[in-house]
Amino acid sequence: MKSNTEKFGKTPHQPSLWTRADALKVHADDPTTTQPLVSADFPVLSNEVFIWDTMPLRDLDGNVTSVDGWSVIFTLTADRHPNDPQYIDENGNYDITRDWNDRHGRAKMYYWFSRTGKDWELGGRVMAEGVSPTAREWAGTPILLNEQGEVDLYYTAVTPGATIVKVRGRVVTTEHGVSMVGFEKVKPLFEADGKMYQTEAQNPFWGFRDPWPFRDPNDGKLYMLFEGNVAGERGSHTVGEAEIGDVPPGYEDVGNSRFQTACVGIAVARDEDGDDWEMLPPLLTAVGVNDQTERPHFVFQDGKYYLFTISHTFTYADGVTGPDGVYGFVADSLFGPYVPLNGSGLVLGNPSSQPFQTYSHCVMPNGLVTSFIDSVPTDESGTQIRIGGTEAPTVGIKIKGQQTFVVAEYDYGYIPPMLDVTLK
Ligand code: FRU
Numbered sequence: 383m384k385s386n387t388e389k390f391g392k393t394p395h396q397p398s399l400w401t402r403a404d405a406l407k408v409h410a411d412d413p414t415t416t417q418p419l420v421s422a423d424f425p426v427l428s429n430e431v432f433i434w435d436t437m438p439l440r441d442l443d444g445n446v447t448s449v450d451g452w453s454v455i456f457t458l459t460a461d462r463h464p465n466d467p468q469y470i471d472e473n474g475n476y477d478i479t480r481d482w483n484d485r486h487g488r489a490k491m492y493y494w495f496s497r498t499g500k501d502w503e504l505g506g507r508v509m510a511e512g513v514s515p516t517a518r519e520w521a522g523t524p525i526l527l528n529e530q531g532e533v534d535l536y537y538t539a540v541t542p543g544a545t546i547v548k549v550r551g552r553v554v555t556t557e558h559g560v561s562m563v564g565f566e567k568v569k570p571l572f573e574a575d576g577k578m579y580q581t582e583a584q585n586p587f588w589g590f591r592d593p594w595p596f597r598d599p600n601d602g603k604l605y606m607l608f609e610g611n612v613a614g615e616r617g618s619h620t621v622g623e624a625e626i627g628d629v630p631p632g633y634e635d636v637g638n639s640r641f642q643t644a645c646v647g648i649a650v651a652r653d654e655d656g657d658d659w660e661m662l663p664p665l666l667t668a669v670g671v672n673d674q675t676e677r678p679h680f681v682f683q684d685g686k687y688y689l690f691t692i693s694h695t696f697t698y699a700d701g702v703t704g705p706d707g708v709y710g711f712v713a714d715s716l717f718g719p720y721v722p723l724n725g726s727g728l729v730l731g732n733p734s735s736q737p738f739q740t741y742s743h744c745v746m747p748n749g750l751v752t753s754f755i756d757s758v759p760t761d762e763s764g765t766q767i768r769i770g771g772t773e774a775p776t777v778g779i780k781i782k783g784q785q786t787f788v789v790a791e792y793d794y795g796y797i798p799p800m801l802d803v804t805l806k
Pocket of ligand 1: 486520
């Protein structure tokens with residue numbers, strides 16, 4: 383049987399490894415890597431819909447971009463059902479927790495706009511019903527292509543299967559607001575191949591999603607990050623010396639950690655338009671450490687590649703753990719080697735007293751980190767919770783070499799533009 387690293391051959395690069403030894407350095411509640419407590423009296427963006435993954439409009443270099451002075455975000459969105467008998471419990475009360483937990487199955491892409499980079503106004507659905515080929519419209523990235531306002535929305539078409547797709551449309555502004563036009567033809571780009579990236583047939587719990595296209599600041603080519611799992615039948619992976627890393631005596635037992643096989647995938651475009659893609663071996667693997675490295679994205683700073691990805695406590699392997707939040711890795715060149723930021727990888731985790739307060743963090747090049755509120759305890763014991771489905775307070779981090787520090791907190795859903803494009 384091939385080891386996980388042998389699988390990817392000698393060219394063009396070997397994936398970097400997030401090892402069990404690295405993960406042993408993850409510590410919840412370190413104030414420099416912990417998100418400030420979110421208060422249970424947070425405001426909600428909308429009483430009609432839940433929102434979660436937030437995708438600011440940006441250019442291919444990663445800059446968050448406004449158009450004609452309007453900031454724009456895309457969000458995964460699902461209707462709230464306070465009056466639907468399906469979500470009324472035996473006491474006649476709305477079971478918001480169950481409604482919230484069911485949201486992934488009906489996720490749709492919506493957009494919002496704002497003059498202030500917060501206080502978002504609902505624009506509506508990006509694609510009309512029936513345009514997207516699958517039941518679920520999962521996370522991705524809206525890219526502003528030019529001064530004509532053309533936008534390529536890369537996203538994941540899920541159930542049946544999971545396909546990375548894109549749809550082109552246009553952003554149009556007036557004095558009063560923003561609309562999205564077009565977005566009528568969805569183009570499938572690629573799916574997991576079973577050789578580098580695990581397929582549904584190999585593992586019904588596989589992950590293949592969350593495209594994040596970008597232009598490499600050094601070679602100028604168009605690439606895309608995405609979430610994957612390392613190819614191979616579920617249970618067939620090996621957690622060997624390389625995946626374990628340099629652990630202290632007594633930490634060699636890997637338990638059932640062969641079931642955790644997350645990776646950060648990368649593909650390169652064969653054309654300028656990003657219609658034709660070739661998958662490459664993953665940039666980073668977490669075999670034996672964690673099963674999900676979601677929504678991978680970059681910040682290019684100080685000539686370095688800062689790779690961020692979100693992960694959960696429940697997806698960690700036996701014998702290692704860490705908070706829900708965003709993790710990061712840094713390299714001097716695109717294909718690595720990557721080393722975990724702060725030694726462990728943890729950049730911004732939930733405090734242990736509120737382990738589900740936020741998720742789906744996106745680190746922007748200005749050091750601001752946006753996320754959504756999942757649930758916040760409303761009593762001391764943590765048994766009563768308030769469901770969010772709305773924007774969390776934005777956090778400021780400072781990225782310095784191989785370290786990061788929490789340095790600021792801003793308003794709910796504060797996503798200021800880094801540049802403004804005047805449309806022609
Ligand atoms: C992160 C995530 C994404 C996925 C979406 C599904 O919160 O799990 O990876 O695209 O949510 O709702």
